[in-house]
Amino acid sequence: MLLAALLALSLQQPFATEAPSIMGALTQETVEIREDFAGTELVLYGATRGLTIQDEIVVVLRGPEQDLRVMRKTRSFGIWVNGSAREFAAVPSYYAIASSRPLDEIASDEALVRNRIGLDHLLTRPGETPVADMLDYRKAVERAGAREDLYASAPRGVEVLDGGLFRATLALPPSTPVGNYTAEVYLFRDGRPVASRSTSLRVEKAGLERLIYEFAHGLPMLYGLFCVVLAMLAGWAGAAIFARR
Amino acid sequence: MQIYLPIAELSVNIFLLLGLGAGVGFLSGMFGVGGGFLMTPLLIFIGVPPAVAVSTEANQIVASSASGALAHWRRRTLDPKMGLLLLAGGSAGSIFGVQLFTFLRSLGQIDLIISLCYVGFLGTIGGLMMYESARTIMRSRQPEARREGGMGKRKKRGWIDTLPFKMRFPRSGLYISVIPPVAIGFFVGTLAAIMGVGGGFVMVPAMIYILRMPTNVVVGTSLFQILFVTALTTFLQATQNQTVDIVLAMLLTVGGVIGAQFGARAGRHVKAEELRALLAAMVLAVCLKLGWDLVVTPADMFEVLPVGMEGE
Numbered sequence: 081m082l083l084a085a086l087l088a089l090s091l092q093q094p095f096a097t098e099a100p101s102i103m104g105a106l107t108q109e110t111v112e113i114r115e116d117f118a119g120t121e122l123v124l125y126g127a128t129r130g131l132t133i134q135d136e137i138v139v140v141l142r143g144p145e146q147d148l149r150v151m152r153k154t155r156s157f158g159i160w161v162n163g164s165a166r167e168f169a170a171v172p173s174y175y176a177i178a179s180s181r182p183l184d185e186i187a188s189d190e191a192l193v194r195n196r197i198g199l200d201h202l203l204t205r206p207g208e209t210p211v212a213d214m215l216d217y218r219k220a221v222e223r224a225g226a227r228e229d230l231y232a233s234a235p236r237g238v239e240v241l242d243g244g245l246f247r248a249t250l251a252l253p254p255s256t257p258v259g260n261y262t263a264e265v266y267l268f269r270d271g272r273p274v275a276s277r278s279t280s281l282r283v284e285k286a287g288l289e290r291l292i293y294e295f296a297h298g299l300p301m302l303y304g305l306f307c308v309v310l311a312m313l314a315g316w317a318g319a320a321i322f323a324r325r
Numbered sequence: 326m327q328i329y330l331p332i333a334e335l336s337v338n339i340f341l342l343l344g345l346g347a348g349v350g351f352l353s354g355m356f357g358v359g360g361g362f363l364m365t366p367l368l369i370f371i372g373v374p375p376a377v378a379v380s381t382e383a384n385q386i387v388a389s390s391a392s393g394a395l396a397h398w399r400r401r402t403l404d405p406k407m408g409l410l411l412l413a414g415g416s417a418g419s420i421f422g423v424q425l426f427t428f429l430r431s432l433g434q435i436d437l438i439i440s441l442c443y444v445g446f447l448g449t450i451g452g453l454m455m456y457e458s459a460r461t462i463m464r465s466r467q468p469e470a471r472r473e474g475g476m477g478k479r480k481k482r483g484w485i486d487t488l489p490f491k492m493r494f495p496r497s498g499l500y501i502s503v504i505p506p507v508a509i510g511f512f513v514g515t516l517a518a519i520m521g522v523g524g525g526f527v528m529v530p531a532m533i534y535i536l537r538m539p540t541n542v543v544v545g546t547s548l549f550q551i552l553f554v555t556a557l558t559t560f561l562q563a564t565q566n567q568t569v570d571i572v573l574a575m576l577l578t579v580g581g582v583i584g585a586q587f588g589a590r591a592g593r594h595v596k597a598e599e600l601r602a603l604l605a606a607m608v609l610a611v612c613l614k615l616g617w618d619l620v621v622t623p624a625d626m627f628e629v630l631p632v633g634m635e636g637e
Contacts, residue, residue: 113329114329115328115329116326116327116328116329117329117336118327118329118336119336146631146632147631147632148629148630148631148632149433149629149630149631149632150627150628150629150630151433151627151628151630152626152627153623153626153627153628158620159437159441159619159620160619160620160622160623161434161437162433162434162436162437162628165433167632216627217627220625220626220627220628220629221629223625223627224625224627224629254327254329254335254336255334255335255336257334285331288331289329289331290331292331292332292571292572293331293332296331296332296563296567296569296571297567300563300564300565300567301560301563301564303563303569303571304559304560304561304562304563304564304569305560306571307384307559307560307563307569307571307574308384308387308556308559308560310571310575311384311385311387311388311391311556311559311574311578312387312388312391312552312556314388314391314575314578314579314582315387315388315389315390315391315392315393315395315578315582316391316392316395317582318388318392318582318583318585318586319391319392319393319395319396319582319586322392322586
């Protein structure tokens, strides 16, 4: 059905004068985290109308936002201690970007900042004057995200196919946070986005994972008792089995 | 085979967890300690968030000490009266510790405090135990006559005997004040909540050197107290911080229960003072590793923490 829709769109033969447009769809609308979840890959398919040879495509997948506190380690009495802190509000917990060419060749920093595109602009707010010190903290957030593969960029990750179709593969690591995600597709012309579209994705715990998580958070007292009783039974069972021998 | 842990939100190899459980369980059965002081740092090392590691480990110690305590109960190598007193102090300590833990987590200093506690306590206890058991081993190799002096020392009256509220402990053959057991219990309960340990490595030496309990009831009584204090800690952490991962705890337990049974058997074939020296060496090794990590220049000079402590 998805492919049929894309095909229909691409079949409306584009004229160069036509207003450019773009659409994209993910192969999955929900990602379920089950017992055996160890990361997964998503494919985003898209179609464009009025794509010319100079046009570029950018794909962004953004995870649920969270507030972060970054602390700089300082040495005191010979040991490393978490020192002065900076807080960042509403930072995406997951951020993957793929483009048909490296971002700096596609658009100016200003255009990217305005749309919050690119890892470098994740924490920049439009109109903000950057303080030198702040940059170190910002880089730390990027490093921490990259370490867990939560932040990723693929400068040539968008594959442009025939007939204005395109495809990008996005990886979700094992530590993927649950929540609502948005996937955005941008069509850039002359350094400016001329068309964009977004779709949503939901990452949620399912099956036993969900059951346990909801039990622990919804009925914490009962869950606590359950854990204790289960542990005592396990200990007792172990002793009983071995005592017989 | 990977398994996703629902509360730790982490994908780990299932056999790694079973193996860790069995290895630490063996040592815990052998020495009569919960094994938490080894397991909690190991869990943090494989990427489990410290808050989840500490709470989940308390839950696992419930299981590992249950089988041990039961075995000692059957063999009557446990002083229930002393155990109850330690437990009373321990419960108060556990409640205090969980509050303190929540507070430190909000300051962003919990990792440091956990490490410092480990280095401080393990270093002190390990050093003292090593010194003491080395001396005992040396002495046992000397002629009989020289050992008399050591026995005589035990009879000396210390400040402990001047405290009020004295009580008789028939199983231990003691007549002492109730204050030291309650205080030791409180202290150990606090440690249980902050460090994710049963506290056996503090309690066993305290019972031997401060309370002067006979060695044959020490391990059983310590396990008895640990069982109930960690049960309470698990319940409180689950209620207040939602950081107990039952899947992680159960996997460690399956390995642990089996390991502990073999450990208990192995322990009966080793001399008490040699057992103590071995335990001391292990405690010191963990201490050195954690101490080194505090001093060495970190790979990343910044630490990124979620605000709004739920860690979701």
